[in-house]
Amino acid sequence: MTVRTAGISGYCNLGLRFVGLGGAAFALLAASAPVLAQDGNDETRLRKIEAEVRALQRRVFPGGDGRYFEPEITGQPQTNTMVTQPSTTAVTDILARLDAMETQIQRLTGQTEQNTFALRTLSERLDALEAGPVLGGRPVGSAGGTSAPGTATGSSTPAPTPTPAPAAAAPDPERLAAVSAIAKPQTEDPADDEYSYGFRLWEAGFYPEAQQQLTMFVEQNPEHWRATYARNLLGRAYLDDSKAREAAPWFLRNYQADKTAARAGDSLLFLAEAMIALDDTSRACIALAEFAETYPALAAGRLLDQYERNRGRVTCN
Incomplete structure (x- = not known):
């Protein structure tokens, strides 16, 4: 048991x-x-x-392209435990961006300085224009109280007063009578009558009156068959009045308007003469050479004496 x-x-x-x-x-x-x-x-x-x-x-x-820095969480388990050197991609990109920003700042700074200078210059010009008339190269205070640059408003020294222009001399009664004695033609072509009247004034030696008359004709009748004659004669009216600088543009304009016109060759030769009067030998020689090349018949015929005379007044290479 x-x-x-x-x-x-x-x-x-x-x-x-x-x-x-x-x-x-x-x-x-x-x-x-x-x-x-x-x-x-x-x-x-x-x-x-x-x-x-x-x-x-x-x-x-x-974008996820790692341009700034790699995300700390990638969603994938880290299997490699080896210690690696940190990437310099982000640092390099930051340095490049800083360089680009510095370059842009320098460019903007330069542009700002240029704009500031332009605005200051424009402001000075506007101030000078608003200051009123200029006397002796310096703006004079206007009647409205605007003072000249460098002069304090309310200063005890008064602003210089512009010298009044001399009164226009009264026309000479004898000259008026002589001009009035020149009759204007009355034909079926009123425009041609205006040119003929300017020619008569020039022929009589009334150069200022001829300049006025011929200028009016050229402005009112630029396509008239007499236009080439009028422009050439207008230049001669200035040249004979010892105004070569005013004469030259009319000669050049007439030559360039139509080189085959009746007075184009004459204007080119007179242009050389105006340049000689202005002591511009280089342009005078150019005009003479072009005249001889473009108008050989005139240089050997009707305008031979004038051409030879002008060539003798200058020394051309």
Whole structure:
């Protein structure tokens, strides 16, 4: 009985040990279930946070090309634990951008200085124009109280008064009578009559009156067949009145208007004569050479004497 009782007791103890081990295993399984669930939740949350960070990086740094710096979270597990040297791409890009900004600032600074100088110059010119008339190269204060540059307003020193222009001399009665004695032609061509009247005034030596008459004809009748005669004669009226500078443009204009016109060659030769009167030998020689080349018949015929005379007054290469 004793042995049997011991065997039964042993079996009972052995069964209790299995029951104890099974309970412990069950307890371990029960305890690990929340841990596994918690790990899954953490992984999901971590991936969600990583996705949100990547989305934020794409909004802040669009393109994702790493031009500024590499994102700290890439969404991929780091498998290489080797320590590497930090990339210098971001630093190089920053330095390049700083250089570009400095260059642009220098360019803008230079442009600003130029604009400031131009505005200051324009302002000075406007001030000079608003100051009134100029006397002796310096603006004179106007009647409205604008003072000249460098002169304080209200100063005890009065501004210089411009010298009044001399009154125009009264026309000479004898000259008026002589001009009035020159009759204007009355034909079927009123424009030609105006030219003929200017020619008569020039022929009589009334050069200012001839200049006025011929200028009026040229302005009113630029296409008249007498226009080439009038422009040439107008230049001669100035040249004979010792006004070579005023004569030269009319000779040049008549030559350039139509080189085949009746008085184009005459104007080119007279242009050389006007340049000689102005001591402009270079342009005189150019006009004489072009005259000889363009109008050889005139140079050897009707205008031969005048051409030779002008050539003798200058030394051309």
